Amino acid sequence: MAVLAPVFDAQVFADRRRRFMAELGGAAAVIPASTLVTHHADTEWPFRQNSDFWYLTGLDEPDAVALFLPHRPEGERFVLFVNPREPSAEVWTGRRWGCEGAVDRFGADCAHPRIELDALLPQYLEGAEGIAYRIGSHPLVEPLVLRAWATQLDRAPRTGRAALALVAPCPLLHRMRLRKDPSELERMREACKIAASAHELARAAVRPGMTERQVQALIEQHFLEHGARGAAYSSIVAGGDNACVLHYIDNRDTLQEGDLLLIDAGCSLPDYYNSDITRTFPVGGRFTGEQRELYSLVLAAQEAAIASVHPGQTAEDVHATAVRVMVEGLVDLGLLLGDVDGLIEQGAYRHLYMHRTGHWLGLDVHDVGAYRLGEHHVELEPGMVLTVEPGLYVSDRLAVPEGQPPIDDRWKGIGIRIEDDVAVRDREDVACGHEVLSVDALKAVQAMER
Known part of the structure; x- marks a missing residue:
């Protein structure tokens, strides 16, 4: 009997990202992946990727974060933070794509280890007119986004610029997905x-x-x-x-x-x-x-x-x-x-x-x-x-x-x-x-x- 292989067409996801960033205008979007959820003791439920994250990236791994940065130059607009390759972890839970795979297979302009998100997020959001992020859904990522935004607002009187609004990306993305x-x-x-x-x-x-x-x-x-x-x-x-x-x-x-x-x-x-x-x-x-x-x-x-x-x-x-x-x-x-x-x-x-x-x-x-x-x-x-x-x-x-x-x-x-x-x-x-x-x-x- 025929068994379906997972389908991945890099161009399909690239086209979606292009359309999404055109809708964002001057705002930057932060879209986190799902994380693993404990079933009992040290056993997790089978992983199910966040649909919005999947729709734009095709990456089926937990804990990643995607940045969509239309305010930045070409070649710096799609950034992925992912769990890096680590043999000692992969022997337990399976192969990871890592930063190299995020670029080579999934089309990221650049990729970083997930642990670096806190340090690098503020500079990536610098210059955006707004930040598109869904509040209340990602407790590990949300404080980092709010801290980066608060820092911009604190500096606004001196620099003259900051993301003036925190908006939900859902209306844009969900209109596309419909x-x-x-x-x-x-x-x-x-x-x-x-x-x-x-x-x-x-x-x-x-x-x-x-x-x-x-x-x-x-x-x-x-x-x-x-x-x-x-x-x-x-x-x-x-x-x-x-x-x-x-x-x-x-x-x-x-x-x-x-x-x-x-x-x-x-x-x-x-x-x-x-x-x-x-x-x-x-x-x-x-x-x-x-x-x-x-x-x-x-x-x-x-x-x-x-x-x-x-x-x-x-x-x-x-x-x-x-x-x-x-x-x-x-x-x-x-x-x-x-x-x-x-x-x-x-x-x-x-x-x-x-x-x-x-x-x-x-x-x-x-x-x-x-x-x-x-x-x-x-x-x-x-x-x-x-x-x-x-x-x-x-x-x-x-x-x-x-x-x-x-x-x-x-x-x-x-x-x-x-x-x-x-x-x-x-x-x-x-x-x-x-x-x-x-x-x-x-x-x-x-x-x-x-």
Whole structure:
């Protein structure tokens, strides 16, 4: 079977840095990498790089710090501070790229040992009009940045210059990350392909008497065998009423004949691009009448919502489309009473459908990027990727709103979600204005049965 090699294209990262520094203007940016986090005693959690740092550098090592210095001359604008090569440490934790690798492989104009950051940071920030740094996220780096800035401010009356503002780099970076370039979309197609085949494998294998944990193992083994870093998030494998708990991750119950199984599982590639797919199907191979009706309704809502994804729409429009189809169907089934517009305005459906219809997807599963700017919702543009995931969850956990009918027992314990990953595309490239990246995971009613 094909195993994915980590992808690294130096030019892609160089282009991102160039665009980022053009947005910075005269400000200097300090972007730290993640650090190792203790799991227990002297054992750390598996390392996960900071997505902003990765997006601009491609360096997958802890404790590094990247400086972006558009106020300095060419050849001095991208500086990395990294852990140096050290055989006595590398024999325990693996090879480091060191200062030489930071320059030769990752394109830094110059590189220094991480321990020198405190001494050298002030001179690198000298002359910047502002400092772009995210406060509150990096306790080891933050005092160094604040001290360097304070020193500049102290000297300002004599020198006549200092960085006059400390600003967050997030709005600039996250606006960039929201719109994926062709290489990113290709990576996300690959992540979706692996996850979709895992869902297909699981559905074919599931039988009454299996445990949720066995199904999780089957899916996550498939991720690893096909070159993914692993699961993109804690896999949800929820049989029966467990599916009515949105973030159920215990995955320890036995699957029962007559129940549905909801699987929400995606993988993360070695370069951190993610997929996020949910499918729901009958454990025993056949829907009951109530299950079929609710599944068909969720599927209709999802298909309508996906059809509404195209440039110029908003994530709010996509959600509103799903909600309207869902409420209309729930009225037809007798699970809601009243005028559709009034029910939507009152939120009288939220005991059955209580979450949004999707989120941005990329280097983070719930990826960065604004959904609205002030009073205005962000319009969808080519390159944006979002999930579309309506669901219905029928249980006694939430009170039925006043004026709505009590839920008959025949509906209770049915939890259904259907989720796909959808890229917004230029209509000149794709007439419908979108591409379903997770299309290989089947979802038609007939495909869910055997």
